[in-house]
Structures are given as C-alpha cells and as structure tokens.
Amino acid sequence: MNQPITSPDTVNQPRINTLPLNHELINRAGGDYKISTDILSELRVATLAYLSIQQEFNRIGKTVKNYQRPDLKRLEPFVEAMLESIIRNPAAAVWLARLKSKSSYAYRHSISCAILCCVMGRQLNLDKKELFQLALSGLLMDIGKLHLPDSLLRKSTELNSQERAETRSHIEHGLAILADSNLSSEVIDAVQYHHERFNGCGYPKQLSGTDIPFYARIAGIVDCYDAMTSPRYYATPIPHSEATLKLAGWRGRLFQKELVDTFIQAIGLYPPGSLVELTNGEVAVVSDYKTGMGRKPKLTVILDVNKRRLAKKKVISITGKEGSIDIARNLPPDAYNLDPEALF
Structure with a gap:
C-alpha cells in the first residue's frame, strides 16, 4: 500500500501529506484521447453547447437569487455536449473559455472554469464520468456568490475585513444551495474546498497537501488562472504568459506542483484565443491548438504594424526559423482596445 509522503517538520511549518499524483490516478485514468476534428468545425458545435449552458445557467441564477x-438536471445534456467537444478537440472550448468581458464575468467565469477543469481532466486521461463531474465542479463552485450583494461583487476598491469575510461566505451559501441536489461528493468537495491551498493557508478549513480533495485541487488552479486573466471590477486582466508564470511560481506552495504542470501542458504556451504581438509589430490571435510548450501555433493577424484593423484577416504559421516572423509577447485580452468577443 502506498504511504503518503510527509514533508519534514519545521518550527513554523505543519506536516503536509502529499500522495504522488500518479498514485492517485491509478484508479481514475480511463481515457486515451486523440484530437479527431479541426478547430473550425469543432467551434460550431462547442459554441452551441456554450450558449446552451449560458442560457440555462442564467435561468438557474434567477432561480437561486429568488x-x-x-433544477440542475437541465444542465446535464449541455455539459455533456461540451465534454464530447473537448474530447474531440479541446481547442474550440479553450477559445470560448478565453472570451472575457467585465460585465458578464460571473457566468463567463463559471463556464470557463467548467471548460478548463474538463480540459485539465482530459490531459490527465480521466474517464468520461470523471470529466463530467469535473465540469460540474467548475461550473458550480462559485454558485454561492449569487446570494451575495452585487455591490460587494462589483466593488472596485480593496475589501475590508468584514467584506472579505462576507465574500468567503459564498462557500456556505453554495453548499446550502446545492444541498439535496444529488451531486457527487467530489463535486460538493470542490465547491467547499476550492479555496484551500497546498501549504495550508487557504480556507475554510486550512487543509493542506493531498488532504485537499482531488477535484478541489484542480478547481483551485483553474479558478485562480481564470480570475487572473479576466477583466474584473477591481482588477485588470493579465496575459496568459504572466498568469502561467505566477502559477509556476506557486507550485508546491499554493498548488500541487504536478497539477500546475498538467494545467500548463493542457492549455499550452499559446492557447487558442490568445492575443499576441509579433516581432514585426502586427497583432494576431492564436487560432489553433498546441499543447505543451511548443512555439509554432497558427495565427490570424488582425492589426497591422500601426495597430490598425486589417480589412481582411490573414492566417500565418510560425515556423521558428531564424529571421522569420515570430511571437514577441503575449497581450492581455483587451489590448489596443480590442473587444475579445469581436475576435471570435
């Protein structure tokens, strides 16, 4: 029987149980997924699933606020459709997950987290049942915020201690909303513990290491990444590259190292929908999918060297050959006053 690895005791550091990820996956892995469609054809299917989830989630939101x-059962066929799209080709769903706008942050964040949790599970080769449960975890983990006042959620200045405590209460609200919902215990665990951190500094119970439930560890990484890269009332979005660097710096402290590495591998160095500036000054959006750390995505150029919209978009491929056009840097999703949704 595999025994948890325990970190050495120090004066100020509690014991942290850490079971190796490959040991946790022994009884979970069941998928062997290959990309079987191109992004353009898959976008049509994924968009329909996304819009259906959005419509149903808005309806659920009104019910919860009252x-x-x-009735969460109504979500299931649409989540299933998105899951199947992610299995065929994650690029389309990842692109949709990266469409951001401040005014619709609440529901976009929930749907984006559902997508990214599922994409991360696909990278771990989890079976379809687990992918479905992970998607529900991402979708529902912040449902308790629907019981918080809009004035709190839309505050643009730093929260005081009382407001922080009220914000943290979204976990209790979420658990109350989902009581008697027949959701799996792992989904409920994700709702309850997605703000726990690997070194024990999170809330509500200061769990640490692999004492934090598996889905909650995945949901915590996804929640943090999507928040950092989204426009919010109190923060501007940061580029994907900066967000992944922050996550990498938090490996082993805030998040499990292997799961952070899995997340970065799953969405790639330049995920579809990312804005990038090229070495010749043009601005492009990444329009295909490369997992891992490869530097050869296909790009659709949308701004010329003077940052003016092109009358006709052009598609280019990065070759990586010396002297050829390359990616100079990642850009935030609203760079040069671009509307991220208009790029889609």
Whole structure:
C-alpha cells in the first residue's frame, strides 16, 4: 500500500501529506484521447453547447437569487455536449473559455472554469464520468456568490475585513444551495474546498497537501488562472504568459506542483484565443491548438504594424526559423482596445 509522503517538520511549518499524483490516478485514468476534428468545425458545435449552458445557467441564477431550488438536471445534456467537444478537440472550448468581458464575468467565469477543469481532466486521461463531474465542479463552485450583494461583487476598491469575510461566505451559501441536489461528493468537495491551498493557508478549513480533495485541487488552479486573466471590477486582466508564470511560481506552495504542470501542458504556451504581438509589430490571435510548450501555433493577424484593423484577416504559421516572423509577447485580452468577443 502506498504511504503518503510527509514533508519534514519545521518550527513554523505543519506536516503536509502529499500522495504522488500518479498514485492517485491509478484508479481514475480511463481515457486515451486523440484530437479527431479541426478547430473550425469543432467551434460550431462547442459554441452551441456554450450558449446552451449560458442560457440555462442564467435561468438557474434567477432561480437561486429568488432562494428557490435549482433544477440542475437541465444542465446535464449541455455539459455533456461540451465534454464530447473537448474530447474531440479541446481547442474550440479553450477559445470560448478565453472570451472575457467585465460585465458578464460571473457566468463567463463559471463556464470557463467548467471548460478548463474538463480540459485539465482530459490531459490527465480521466474517464468520461470523471470529466463530467469535473465540469460540474467548475461550473458550480462559485454558485454561492449569487446570494451575495452585487455591490460587494462589483466593488472596485480593496475589501475590508468584514467584506472579505462576507465574500468567503459564498462557500456556505453554495453548499446550502446545492444541498439535496444529488451531486457527487467530489463535486460538493470542490465547491467547499476550492479555496484551500497546498501549504495550508487557504480556507475554510486550512487543509493542506493531498488532504485537499482531488477535484478541489484542480478547481483551485483553474479558478485562480481564470480570475487572473479576466477583466474584473477591481482588477485588470493579465496575459496568459504572466498568469502561467505566477502559477509556476506557486507550485508546491499554493498548488500541487504536478497539477500546475498538467494545467500548463493542457492549455499550452499559446492557447487558442490568445492575443499576441509579433516581432514585426502586427497583432494576431492564436487560432489553433498546441499543447505543451511548443512555439509554432497558427495565427490570424488582425492589426497591422500601426495597430490598425486589417480589412481582411490573414492566417500565418510560425515556423521558428531564424529571421522569420515570430511571437514577441503575449497581450492581455483587451489590448489596443480590442473587444475579445469581436475576435471570435
């Protein structure tokens, strides 16, 4: 029987149980997924699933705000459709997950987290049942915020201690909303513990290491990444590259190292939908999918060297050959006053 690895005791550091990820996956892995469609054809299917989830989630939101019990069963076929799209080709769903706008942050964040949790599970080769449960975890983990006042959620200045405590109460609200919902215990664990951190500095119970439930560890990484890269009332978005650097710096402290590495591998160095500036000054959006750390994505150029919209978009491929056009830097999703949704 595999025994958890325990970090050495220090005066100020509690014991942290850490079971190796490959040991946790022994009874979970069941998928062997290959990309079977191109991004353009998959976008049509994924978009329909996304819009259906959005519509149903908005309906659920109204029900929850009226303190009525939501009918989560109605979500299931649309989540299943998105899951199947992610299995065929994650690029389309990742692109949709990166469409950001401040005014619709709440529901976009929830759907984006559902997508990214599922994409991360695909990278771990989890079976379809687990992918479905992970998607629900991402979608529902912040449902308790629907019981918080809009004035708190939209505050643009730093929260005081009372406001922080009220914000943290979204976990209790979420658990109350989902009580008697017949969701799996792992989904409920993700709702309850996605703000726990690997070194024990999170909340609500200061769990640490692999004492934090598996889905909650995945959801915590996804939640943090999507928040950092989204426009919010109190923060401007940061580029994907900066967000992944921050996550990499938090490996082993805030998040499990192997899971952070899995997340970065799953969405790639330049995920579809990312804005980039080229070495010749043009601005492009990444329009295909490369997992891992490869530097050869296909790009659709949208701004010329003077940052003016091109009358006709052009598609280029980065070759990596010396002297050829290359990616100079990642850009935030609203760079040069671009509307991220208009790029889609």
